[in-house]
Amino acid sequence: MYNFAEIEKKWQERWASSNLFQAKNDKTLPKYYPLIEFPYPSGNGLHVGHPRPYIALDVIARKRRMQGFNVLYCIGWDAFGLPTENYALKNGIHPKIVSKQNINRFRSQIQRLGISFDWSREIDTTDEKYYKWTQWIFLQLFKKGLAYKSEAMVNWCTGCNVVLANEEVIDGCCERCSSNVIQKRKKQWVLKITEYAQRLIDDLENVNYPPKVKNSQINWIGKSEGANIKFQITTGDLLEVFTTRPDTIYGVTYMVISPEHKLIEKWLNIATNSNEINNYVANAAKKTEIDRTNLNKDKTGVQIKGIAAINPMNQTQISIFVSDYVLTSYGTGVIMAVPAHDLRDFEFSQKYSLPVIEVVDKGENKLPFTSCEDGVMINSGILNGLRVKDAQEKIINWIETNNLGQKKINFKLRDWGFSRQRYWGEPIPIIHCEKCGFVPIDESKLPLKLPVIETLKTSKNGESPLAAIESWVNVKCPLCDADAKRETDTMPQWAGSSWYFLRYCDPHNNEELAAPETLKYWMPVDWYNGGMEHTTLHLLYSRFWHKFLYDIGVVETKEPYAKRTSHGMILGENNEKMSKSRGNVVNPDEVLDKFGADTMRLYEMFIGDFESAASWNTSSIRGCSRFLERVYGFLQLHCEDSSNFSPELNSNFHKTIKKVSEDVEILKFNTAIAALMSLLNEIYAAGKINRFEFKTFLILLCLFAPHLSEELWEILKFNGMACTSSWPEFNESACHESHIEIAIQINGKIKEKIFVETTATKEAIIKLAKGLPAIQEILQNHELKKEIYVPASLINFVI
RNA sequence: GCCGGAAUGGCGAAAUUGGCAGACGCACGGGACUUAAAAUCCCGGGAGCUAACCCUCGUGCCGGUUCAAGUCCGGCUUCCGGCACCA
Numbered sequence: 001m002y003n004f005a006e007i008e009k010k011w012q013e014r015w016a017s018s019n020l021f022q023a024k025n026d027k028t029l030p031k032y033y034p035l036i037e038f039p040y041p042s043g044n045g046l047h048v049g050h051p052r053p054y055i056a057l058d059v060i061a062r063k064r065r066m067q068g069f070n071v072l073y074c075i076g077w078d079a080f081g082l083p084t085e086n087y088a089l090k091n092g093i094h095p096k097i098v099s100k101q102n103i104n105r106f107r108s109q110i111q112r113l114g115i116s117f118d119w120s121r122e123i124d125t126t127d128e129k130y131y132k133w134t135q136w137i138f139l140q141l142f143k144k145g146l147a148y149k150s151e152a153m154v155n156w157c158t159g160c161n162v163v164l165a166n167e168e169v170i171d172g173c174c175e176r177c178s179s180n181v182i183q184k185r186k187k188q189w190v191l192k193i194t195e196y197a198q199r200l201i202d203d204l205e206n207v208n209y210p211p212k213v214k215n216s217q218i219n220w221i222g223k224s225e226g227a228n229i230k231f232q233i234t235t236g237d238l239l240e241v242f243t244t245r246p247d248t249i250y251g252v253t254y255m256v257i258s259p260e261h262k263l264i265e266k267w268l269n270i271a272t273n274s275n276e277i278n279n280y281v282a283n284a285a286k287k288t289e290i291d292r293t294n295l296n297k298d299k300t301g302v303q304i305k306g307i308a309a310i311n312p313m314n315q316t317q318i319s320i321f322v323s324d325y326v327l328t329s330y331g332t333g334v335i336m337a338v339p340a341h342d343l344r345d346f347e348f349s350q351k352y353s354l355p356v357i358e359v360v361d362k363g364e365n366k367l368p369f370t371s372c373e374d375g376v377m378i379n380s381g382i383l384n385g386l387r388v389k390d391a392q393e394k395i396i397n398w399i400e401t402n403n404l405g406q407k408k409i410n411f412k413l414r415d416w417g418f419s420r421q422r423y424w425g426e427p428i429p430i431i432h433c434e435k436c437g438f439v440p441i442d443e444s445k446l447p448l449k450l451p452v453i454e455t456l457k458t459s460k461n462g463e464s465p466l467a468a469i470e471s472w473v474n475v476k477c478p479l480c481d482a483d484a485k486r487e488t489d490t491m492p493q494w495a496g497s498s499w500y501f502l503r504y505c506d507p508h509n510n511e512e513l514a515a516p517e518t519l520k521y522w523m524p525v526d527w528y529n530g531g532m533e534h535t536t537l538h539l540l541y542s543r544f545w546h547k548f549l550y551d552i553g554v555v556e557t558k559e560p561y562a563k564r565t566s567h568g569m570i571l572g573e574n575n576e577k578m579s580k581s582r583g584n585v586v587n588p589d590e591v592l593d594k595f596g597a598d599t600m601r602l603y604e605m606f607i608g609d610f611e612s613a614a615s616w617n618t619s620s621i622r623g624c625s626r627f628l629e630r631v632y633g634f635l636q637l638h639c640e641d642s643s644n645f646s647p648e649l650n651s652n653f654h655k656t657i658k659k660v661s662e663d664v665e666i667l668k669f670n671t672a673i674a675a676l677m678s679l680l681n682e683i684y685a686a687g688k689i690n691r692f693e694f695k696t697f698l699i700l701l702c703l704f705a706p707h708l709s710e711e712l713w714e715i716l717k718f719n720g721m722a723c724t725s726s727w728p729e730f731n732e733s734a735c736h737e738s739h740i741e742i743a744i745q746i747n748g749k750i751k752e753k754i755f756v757e758t759t760a761t762k763e764a765i766i767k768l769a770k771g772l773p774a775i776q777e778i779l780q781n782h783e784l785k786k787e788i789y790v791p792a793s794l795i796n797f798v799i
Numbered sequence: 800g801c802c803g804g805a806a807u808g809g810c811g812a813a814a815u816u817g818g819c820a821g822a823c824g825c826a827c828g829g830g831a832c833u834u835a836a837a838a839u840c841c842c843g844g845g846a847g848c849u850a851a852c853c854c855u856c857g858u859g860c861c862g863g864u865u866c867a868a869g870u871c872c873g874g875c876u877u878c879c880g881g882c883a884c885c886a
Contacts, residue, residue, distance in 0.1 A: 166885075215802085215803070216804095295801070420884065492884070493886065532803080532804080532881080533880060534881095534886080535881075536802090537881090537883065568879095571879095612879095613805085623825055670811095671823080674823035674824075741819080745867080747866070787866090790818050794867090796818080
């Protein structure tokens with residue numbers, strides 16, 4: 001009887017006590033560094049989706065060890081964050097305690113899966129020995145001018161007077177008190193990721209990421225080339241726009257300014273319709289960005305009456321509108337509208353009856369004409385008759401000479417908002433001094449520990465709960481010793497996860513974030529697997545930090561991850577995302593109790609294409625446990641001595657070794673397992689297996705079902721352990737069968753099938769096919785136009 | 800809305816990237832074993848028309864390219880992920 005509970009406990013204990021999966025310090029060995037995204041230890045515990053990537057890279061880690069690599073495979077906890085803080089607030093427990101409980105639960109659940117993590121290197125982002133270095137990196141960024149304070153829009157609950165996370169805003173209202181939420185400007189720490197935008201695009205060339213990941217990042221960064229151009233306003237102000245089509249400047253018929261633009265406040269005094277503008281601005285503050293930029297929605301706007309802009313090219317006066325389809329966060333927050341050649345501007349102009357001036361002619365009369373290919377400039381003063389590309393060059397030259405602007409590359413990517421008005425995050429190690437400004441705390445004083453609070457209370461007036469702790473906030477300026485105040489914002493959860501893979505290399509180092517020679521040996525990460533949902537934030541943020549660390553000489557590689565892959569989500573039985581509220585969460589504990597870790601591991605790898613979403617199906621698991629039971633029962637009994645593959649299984653064994661070896665490398669775990677199942681079926685049909693074959697089978701199986709494989713390995717008294725043996729080789733020529741099947745088609749439809757020797761020539765096969773009675777009959781009555789022969793596959797007679 | 804993906808039997812899926820659609824598994828049906836059931840083992844299933852063979856249709860929808868299309872091209876539909884303070 002296959003007693004998985006006993007077997008799994010036994011081997012997990014043995015692996016742990018022998019430190020079998022600890023990475024070795026011997027830097028002469030070839031290294032391999034697989035990485036999974038470390039989990040956020042949520043209060044709900046693990047669900048069956050979490051282990052999918054852990055098991056997948058465990059398969060790789062185990063295979064690499066068998067291939068002779070020194071493997072660093074680790075896990076840790078990304079434990080700072082909003083849900084823990086909110087849970088702590090609600091239940092009056094300190095977040096530190098909540099985190100600890102969650103981590104303990106996660107750890108014990110994960111340990112039951114028999115994943116070959118090096119548990120001696122476990123890290124926790126909320127550990128002060130860890131966040132010391134998160135803070136240290138922040139200080140380096142600050143010293144290089146890459147961390148600065150800037151105004152940003154935040155969700156402001158008008159009831160609680162606190163800043164809310166997007167997630168806490170439900171239909172424009174506060175999740176807790178249902179008051180209206182508005183967009184409010186607030187000074188925040190921001191990291192200058194835009195300075196690295198071009199490098200973040202360029203260096204994608206040198207990494208092995210799936211095209212969809214590269215494309216997502218490139219689109220997210222959103223590079224566009226154009227120009228910034230200054231327009232004189234009748235008030236004497238200058239209004240600067242960013243445009244990708246400076247060539248269309250003669251077609252500007254109005255301008256649009258975003259509702260948050262600073263000049264609006266000033267112009268309210270001059271405008272003849274200030275009430276109307278005020279109302280519009282207040283309304284816009286209620287909308288989400290997605291609503292505002294929705295192309296299908298009716299665009300709204302209000303003209304700022306009483307002022308106008310002047311087109312620098314022809315001195316025409318043009319009206320200025322406020323509209324929320326223009327965002328403060330992109331470009332300059334102002335656009336020059338060219339309705340004839342931009343879709344959004346065109347729609348807006350139609351709605352508000354604004355003039356449309358065509359400046360690019362392509363012989364079509366349908367407006368808007370937005371393409372810039374092959375167009376010729378018209379109605380455009382100095383640009384008339386030029387092609388669009390030449391016009392662009394000329395106009396940029398002109399504005400630069402006349403000091404009205406310059407060529408400009410813009411990115412959709414925005415600088416990274418780094419402040420949170422929260423307790424459960426890394427304190428930002430900065431002191432505000434009235435005289436000296438922002439003063440970094442001395443590196444020797446790191447970590448700047450989170451002060452202990454008896455009972456955590458909700459923040460007041462939009463500040464972090466830390467602001468209420470006067471003894472902590474009030475300090476002396478490190479430079480001038482005057483009274484000063486600590487920064488009370490904390491870092492976002494993304495901070496700790498932007499460099500954790502460096503810490504795995506040297507997790508107990510108290511002098512440096514990791515010793516340089518250790519980083520040199522282990523980095524880069526060879527294979528990083530994670531969710532598609534992290535493509536544009538976490539993945540980009542950590543690449544940015546890594547490039548910065550490269551620039552200041554901490555790491556030697558420009559990119560942190562040599563290869564990236566992504567897993568699909570595991571959905572509930574009803575095909576929906578697993579969530580507590582939908583009641584479709586499957587707890588791995590139940591699966592482990594009923595079927596054991598090996599079956600669960602096998603099932604999660606067999607469930608479907610690793611990169612696509614898969615629905616959990618409890619009855620399907622049975623197929624995997626049945627397979628393991630067959631291995632346990634049958635193979636143990638029918639084992640004869642021999643050191644060769646039996647002739648009848650020879651080719652199948654080689655094919656299976658090849659299939660498993662290759663498929664796991666391209667994430668085709670499901671077909672690798674199917675190959676093992678097929679092989680077992682063959683063995684069943686043959687009715688026996690010898691010791692050599694069995695040993696090979698166990699090594700292959702060991703990737704997916706390590707406990708059972710070790711157990712059988714021991715029962716059969718093979719040397720050492722399955723997981724420490726060498727990965728088996730396959731013989732390419734032995735993979736081929738002596739005979740193959742060829743399909744005979746007439747006009748693409750299969751009529752017959754023949755078996756021929758693998759070595760048979762094209763001519764011989766065609767002759768054989770033509771000799772078949774059914775084929776002969778058809779060919780006699782029709783004219784043969786063409787014969788197509790696909791080697792080792794088919795013949796098609798076209799008649 | 801914008802960006803990135805996906806769609807194949809009753810179900811999860813496979814298909815050397817243009818070459819025999821449905822491997823492997825679940826569920827189901829039949830048989831063997833059993834007093835019986837469970838478990839196990841063997842066999843069978845894309846749909847339609849058939850006594851059976853033949854034949855016809857079939858990879859979300861419409862059209863195209865090709866000797867040959869799940870795979871390539873053009874146009875849709877539906878679903879999923881992300882949209883910067885959930886992680």
